Amino acid sequence: MNTSSAAWFVIAVMALAANVPFFTESVFGVYKLKHATKSFAIRLLELIVLYFVMIAIARGLESMAGNAFPQGWQFYTVTGCLMLVLAFPGFVWRHLRRRPSAD
Secondary structure, three states, X not given: OOHXXXXXXXXXXXXXXXXXXXXXXXXXXXXXXXXXXXXXXXHHHHHHHHHHHXXXXXXXXXXXXXXXXXXXXHHHHHHHHHHHHHOHHHHHHHHHOOOOOOO
């Protein structure tokens, strides 16, 4: 896998991972909770964990391509913001969309 396709692969998988907490009621898409819905805190924690999983995947792909460069706080800030932006469609779908009224 060349560098360009690896970068697009990471972005596509990050977009998928960013929306998993909002589109499923199970934790990480696997573990079903006993009560009906996940709280926002669980969704946020799940998003943070998936962010670090994505960083590990990206780091692994970078290591396979050659030298893995050390990253500063700026890298993690930008990628964290990217993860939040990519999670926006799922957030809107879960929390802001209009649901039909039960009239």
